[in-house]
Amino acid sequence: MSAAAAQPAAVDYLSLAKEGSHVVKNFAFAGGETLAELRINYATWGAPKRDQAGHITNAVLLCHGTTGSWQNFGSPWWSTRMYGPGQPLDTGKYFVIASDTIGSGKSSKPSDGLRMQFPRYTLTDVVKAQRALLTEKLDVRQLHAVIGISYGGRQAWQWSVQYPEFMRGVVPIVSSPFPNAGRRGMQDFLGIEPLLRDPTWNQGAYTDQPRNFPLAVMAYWMLLDGAGHLWDVAPTRERSFQYLPLLAKQITQNLDANDWIYQLRVNDGFDAYSQLERVKARVLVINMAGDEVVPIELGHIAKASAKLGPKAEYLLVREAAGYGHAAVVQTVDVYGPKLGEFLSKLPADKP
Known part of the structure; x- marks a missing residue:
């Protein structure tokens, strides 16, 4: 048998995903507009585990970046390094959920027909809709963690201040809690x-x-x-x-x-930094040394860490610095172990 034939077949996590959608009726946006039906598309891997009271205890929410969808987290660069046995998001251990945000993927968006008459939405609305998906469709009342990359990282920051009791851990990756200014x-x-x-x-x-x-x-x-x-x-x-x-x-x-x-x-009005005193979850911030989108010389993460105190951890990835913001794709093997360790140490009860 050749060495190539001896290699195990790569797992296709896109095909293994269980895709679905949830319609939120009469969704009220922060700006005052409403939508009679707001569709939120999502996918899951793994299975929910419940405690004696019937509450799901192992749910992890993944938040994608700008122009992305849940499929980003089924792509090999992420999934083959995260979901397997013993890996950071082992789907035998965690119930992994990834949604298309408002305006992205198969969720409700302007190109469905309303075009520029579609309600203006902000990160407050995005997170509110995700919470509706979790509680109304998936019966998740508390998350083990929220993990997001880039724009998804801002979602994670927003989760930490908007619904501080809802998760035990928050992991913003290549993202800052400061306004996009x-x-x-x-x-x-x-x-x-x-x-x-x-x-x-x-x-x-x-x-x-x-x-x-x-x-x-x-x-x-x-x-x-x-x-x-x-x-x-x-x-x-x-x-x-x-x-x-x-x-x-x-x-x-x-x-x-x-x-x-x-x-x-969607970034209009975002400012989680000014509300960090609301955070109750543990926080792991992961950034890239060569990132010009979230440049370390601004000192934003140091300021955020000072506000968060001992509940915050920080990992600065120096490998693949020449890729800038996109180094997040190249360095999963570097920050993955830290992410897995962080998740495993989170308490089993509320933050």
């Missing part, structure tokens, strides 16, 4: 403004995707990657002019411009 706010601005200035956007009432949509995505996306990786993939003048247009073409193939605008505006 400074250069990070400008990044959101650059992702939106080319569309608003584009006549073909037509206030959101377009037939074909607006002409400036790829430009808006390019302006936003460049800061997500690191200088080292961008040099590696575009080491010539010609290639540096080609790389971003090709990337934007790939990203916009399955993305709608109005959905994109809403996905960036």
Whole structure:
């Protein structure tokens, strides 16, 4: 038998996921608007375990990043390093839940038909809808932990202050509890403004995707990657002019411009830092040393850790720094063990 034949087949966690949806009736948004039916799509791995009172004790919520969906967490870069026996999110131990946020994946979003008349939603609404999914559909009354990456990390921060009693642990990855201001706010601005200035956007009432949509995505996306990786993939003048247009073409193939605008505006009003005194869960913050989206030189995590005190732990990953924000994909094997240790040490009762 060859060495290749002796290798166990890779597990396809996308096909193993149990996908479903939940409709929240008359959902009231923080801004005062309502939606008669708000659909939240989700997937699960593993099975719920209950205590003697019948309460689920092993649920972990995963929160995806901008333009993402639950499928990000079924992809091999994450799932094959997280869900197997003895791995950090061993699905024989944990009931793992990943939802499509409002405005993303198969959940309700502007491109369903309302376009720019879709209610304006914020992180407060996103987390409220996730809680409705957990309590109304999945019978989860408390989470073992909330884990999120990038925009998903902001969801995790928001969970910690909006529903502080609902989880025992919070793990924001490549994310800050501070507002998306400074250069990070400008990044959101650059992702939106080319569309608003584009006549073909037509206030959101377009037939074909607006002409400036790829430009808006390019302006936003460049800061997500690191200088080292961008040099590696575009080491010539010609290639540096080609790389971003090709990337934007790939990203916009399955993305709608109005959905994109809403996905960036969701950050409006976010400020978990000012409310950190509400946090009751234990917190593990994981960031990347070369990340220009959440730059360590701003000292935000040090300030947040000082507020949180002994309930907070911090891991700064220095490997793959040339990938910038995207190093989170390259370094699962580095931060995964710390994540697993953190989850295993969380108390079995309330925070």
